[in-house]
Amino acid sequence: MRSGKKERGKNFKYLLLTILSVLVVGAAVWLLIVKFEGGPPSITLEIKDPYISAEEKIQGRATDEKSGIRKLWAAVIQDGKESVLLEKTFESGETAEQAAQKLFTINMDTRKLGLSDGKALLRVSARDRSWGNWFSGNRAYIEKELVIDTSAPQVEVLTGQHNVSQGGAGLIIYKLSEECGKQGVSVNGHFFKGYSGYFEDPDIYIAFFGLAYDQQTDADMYVEAVDLAGNTGRRGFYHHLRNRRFNAETLTISDRLLDRILPGFRSVSGFPKDKPPVEQFLFINKDLRRKNNEAILSSGKNSDNGFHWSGAFARLPNSARKAGFADHRTYVYDGEVIDKEVHLGIDLASVRHAPVPAANSGRVDFVGQVGIYGNVVTIDHGFGLFSVYAHLSRTGVKEGQMVEKSEIIGHTGSTGLAAGDHLHYGMFINDIFVNPVEWWDPSWIENNVSAKLRGVKEMAGDE
Numbered sequence: 001m002r003s004g005k006k007e008r009g010k011n012f013k014y015l016l017l018t019i020l021s022v023l024v025v026g027a028a029v030w031l032l033i034v035k036f037e038g039g040p041p042s043i044t045l046e047i048k049d050p051y052i053s054a055e056e057k058i059q060g061r062a063t064d065e066k067s068g069i070r071k072l073w074a075a076v077i078q079d080g081k082e083s084v085l086l087e088k089t090f091e092s093g094e095t096a097e098q099a100a101q102k103l104f105t106i107n108m109d110t111r112k113l114g115l116s117d118g119k120a121l122l123r124v125s126a127r128d129r130s131w132g133n134w135f136s137g138n139r140a141y142i143e144k145e146l147v148i149d150t151s152a153p154q155v156e157v158l159t160g161q162h163n164v165s166q167g168g169a170g171l172i173i174y175k176l177s178e179e180c181g182k183q184g185v186s187v188n189g190h191f192f193k194g195y196s197g198y199f200e201d202p203d204i205y206i207a208f209f210g211l212a213y214d215q216q217t218d219a220d221m222y223v224e225a226v227d228l229a230g231n232t233g234r235r236g237f238y239h240h241l242r243n244r245r246f247n248a249e250t251l252t253i254s255d256r257l258l259d260r261i262l263p264g265f266r267s268v269s270g271f272p273k274d275k276p277p278v279e280q281f282l283f284i285n286k287d288l289r290r291k292n293n294e295a296i297l298s299s300g301k302n303s304d305n306g307f308h309w310s311g312a313f314a315r316l317p318n319s320a321r322k323a324g325f326a327d328h329r330t331y332v333y334d335g336e337v338i339d340k341e342v343h344l345g346i347d348l349a350s351v352r353h354a355p356v357p358a359a360n361s362g363r364v365d366f367v368g369q370v371g372i373y374g375n376v377v378t379i380d381h382g383f384g385l386f387s388v389y390a391h392l393s394r395t396g397v398k399e400g401q402m403v404e405k406s407e408i409i410g411h412t413g414s415t416g417l418a419a420g421d422h423l424h425y426g427m428f429i430n431d432i433f434v435n436p437v438e439w440w441d442p443s444w445i446e447n448n449v450s451a452k453l454r455g456v457k458e459m460a461g462d463e
């Protein structure tokens with residue numbers, strides 16, 4: 001009995017010891033894993049490129065899921081001099097979620113900081129709440145090389161005359177003082193990208209631009225260049241904008257015409273099958289036309305960086321003009337005006353299924369069906385200039401293929417919304433259709449393109 005009691009006492013001691021040691025080991029493990037965790041925080045900065053303009057706000061994020069962020073610090077170093085941009089210690093009373101992620105903004109006012117243009121180093125560090133490293137926590141540290149650029153690019157215009165008609169085109173050549181992320185000609189909301197590489201000097205750019213048929217002759221026009229740090233330089237240039245009168249015509253839509261047109265468009269997505277024929281016509285003539293124009297123009301911003309063409313553009317041989325550029329058409333049905341649209345190309349009729357030559361050399365950019373335009377081929381002549389061939393019965397080229405001037409690319413037809421066999425020929429620069437007549441005219445090409453290119457070539461001393 002006595003010995004049994006003794007045994008129980010011993011067992012109890014053992015149990016106590018075991019519980020105690022489990023607690024001690026548990027606490028130690030908890031301290032090691034949780035309080036002395038060794039995982040450093042992570043830091044990310046939102047910097048697209050190293051270029052920084054006069055005033056920049058850099059967004060950043062520090063995360064530490066284990067113990068949370070305790071301290072943030074950032075500084076910029078230039079010529080051995082360090083300026084602290086951010087120093088912040090967070091209170092300990094935060095929830096785990098609040099402490100785990102910190103968003104921060106580094107304000108870099110380069111003038112206030114006395115920084116000069118050129119290289120600088122950004123350092124950012126974050127510490128967590130771990131008890132490791134003698135209670136100072138784990139540290140994350142990153143460095144980013146920056147290039148401070150506070151001056152706007154200089155634009156020097158190298159061409160003198162820029163005479164542009166409504167619906168017409170122009171060419172400007174300019175030199176920039178530094179590399180730019182975005183540069184070109186701005187014409188009241190339309191932006192025409194400039195291209196480098198034609199001249200030996202890579203800082204000399206060529207930009208074809210245009211005045212849309214519906215833009216006014218007081219349009220604001222200038223070269224704009226935005227450098228890699230975001231500084232913007234602008235320069236106006238001498239220009240003379242001319243008014244143009246466009247033809248107006250009235251087209252009467254008969255029931256017989258609707259019967260002929262509508263069936264071909266029934267499978268177009270969005271076609272209002274249950275609506276009256278006139279509304280179905282309006283869907284084609286208005287909505288689909290707008291969509292199709294946008295689709296054709298969408299290539300404009302991805303033009304080849306190469307000057308593929310030379311001389312005047314070729315017109316469809318032995319053809320009669322059936323409709324002009326920017327003809328203003330009023331559509332009448334049952335004595336009532338139902339629509340007004342503008343024709344953004346030139347209609348040329350020759351014999352049925354006449355072979356269609358490429359108007360000039362270039363790369364075939366698109367071959368396919370485009371709603372009201374039927375079978376379409378577009379050619380990218382480079383530097384933002386394109387030609388369009390529509391209503392074709394057949395096409396004979398592939399996308400990406402280089403074609404020579406006068407090479408046959410297809411045959412005329414009446415696919416899409418066409419009254420008879422003809423070629424709808426269009427031209428566009430960037431996102432506007434321009435008048436093809438100018439490009440067919442050798443003296444217009446000489447005065448507005450060739451002479452300018454030669455002049456700058458001589459000035460720049462190119463071979």
Ligand SMILES: [Zn+2]
Nearest residue numbers: 345346347424
């Ligand atoms: Zn047409």
